[in-house]
Amino acid sequence: MNNVMVSLQQVTRVFANRPAVNNISFTVDEGENFILLGTSGCGKTTTLKMINRLIDATQGTIIVNGKNILDQPAEQLRRKIGYVVQHNTLFPHYTVAENIAVVPNLLSWDKVRTNTRIVTLIEKLHLSSSLLNVYPAQLSGGEAQRVNLARALVADPPILLMDEPFGALDTITRTAIRKEFSQLDELKRKTIVMVTHDVQEAFEMGSRICLMDNGRIMQTGKPAELLFRPYNNFVREFFSEAWLQLCFIVVRLADVWQFLVDEPAPEDVFLVEVTPEYSLSKAMQLIKDKHEKRTMLVVKDNTSNKKIITSEGILYAFSEYQRNQ
Numbered sequence: 001m002n003n004v005m006v007s008l009q010q011v012t013r014v015f016a017n018r019p020a021v022n023n024i025s026f027t028v029d030e031g032e033n034f035i036l037l038g039t040s041g042c043g044k045t046t047t048l049k050m051i052n053r054l055i056d057a058t059q060g061t062i063i064v065n066g067k068n069i070l071d072q073p074a075e076q077l078r079r080k081i082g083y084v085v086q087h088n089t090l091f092p093h094y095t096v097a098e099n100i101a102v103v104p105n106l107l108s109w110d111k112v113r114t115n116t117r118i119v120t121l122i123e124k125l126h127l128s129s130s131l132l133n134v135y136p137a138q139l140s141g142g143e144a145q146r147v148n149l150a151r152a153l154v155a156d157p158p159i160l161l162m163d164e165p166f167g168a169l170d171t172i173t174r175t176a177i178r179k180e181f182s183q184l185d186e187l188k189r190k191t192i193v194m195v196t197h198d199v200q201e202a203f204e205m206g207s208r209i210c211l212m213d214n215g216r217i218m219q220t221g222k223p224a225e226l227l228f229r230p231y232n233n234f235v236r237e238f239f240s241e242a243w244l245q246l247c248f249i250v251v252r253l254a255d256v257w258q259f260l261v262d263e264p265a266p267e268d269v270f271l272v273e274v275t276p277e278y279s280l281s282k283a284m285q286l287i288k289d290k291h292e293k294r295t296m297l298v299v300k301d302n303t304s305n306k307k308i309i310t311s312e313g314i315l316y317a318f319s320e321y322q323r324n325q
């Protein structure tokens with residue numbers, strides 16, 4: 001059985017007689033990337049802030065790591081929960097190193113332990129050590145967001161709440177940082193609840209997605225479930241515009257394996273080896289990226305299964321797969 005780290009049970013939050021969050025329930029397992037997705041004003045941020053008690057629920061129960069969040073001082077709860085928001089929340093008169101050291105200092109860590117941890121983290125987050133002594137105003141948006149993350153991770157909290165963490169970045173930096181973040185081993189072990197209104201981001205990063213509208217949950221499920229088994233018209237329509245692109249993010253070569261046709265490779269073709277774990281979009285990208293010569297993919301798993309495929313073959317396999325959903 002998976003260990004449930006965060007559980008919301010029939011939670012409501014009312015502002016000025018209007019429910020911003022209306023009777024919602026979900027659980028997040030240890031190590032999950034749980035995404036709160038939805039249009040502006042649907043209650044995502046309110047939901048996130050209730051988990052670390054920045055906002056109190058009007059009704060309902062919230063359990064974090066087996067304990068009702070009201071049964072402990074808010075400060076104690078927040079020590080187990082890292083929090084990253086869209087805006088730069090670094091203290092302007094503290095250097096980068098001093099900013100990251102805020103929590104270790106509160107926890108009375110000795111200097112050596114704090115410094116060792118800071119050096120490890122900034123390396124992992126691809127920040128140059130020369131930035132440790134500069135002030136936040138001198139950082140680019142991407143650097144500032146990495147420092148924000150370092151500060152949230154420094155005491156190794158088991159849970160991380162992120163509210164549009166890439167929202168203030170330009171598209172290119174945003175995509176690059178998002179990719180880096182998904183590969184960080186430090187984040188892989190964590191239970192993450194992340195707010196976004198960016199559908200592609202939700203599908204690239206989420207192990208499960210909770211789609212909200214007007215304070216209510218429309219559907220919670222794995223990315224593929226939302227695409228192939230939408231509960232209602234709202235869910236269907238929410239994803240309709242980007243549907244194919246999203247399918248290519250969530251469906252792997254392994255999923256369409258039985259429909260992939262093994263083709264003979266001509267001599268002058270460029271062969272790229274991939275595993276069946278590649279998503280269809282990553283596989284297509286590889287074929288596109290090598291246009292000087294025709295590219296085919298050699299898909300090999302760790303037994304002796306092997307198929308040589310083309311982009312047309314991937315499209316064909318996807319349409320067969322979709323018909324069988």
Ligand SMILES: Nc1ncnc2c1ncn2[C@@H]1O[C@H](COP(=O)(O)OP(=O)(O)OP(=O)(O)O)[C@@H](O)[C@H]1O
Pocket residue numbers: 015016020038039040041042043044045046047197
């Ligand atoms: N402190 C507050 N006082 C009054 N109303 C509030 C307060 N905070 C949020 N609301 C209202 O609650 C609703 C949900 O807000 P929330 O910030 O949770 O939405 P969101 O989905 O995170 O939106 P966005 O993506 O724009 O941040 C909105 O109608 C908002 O105006």
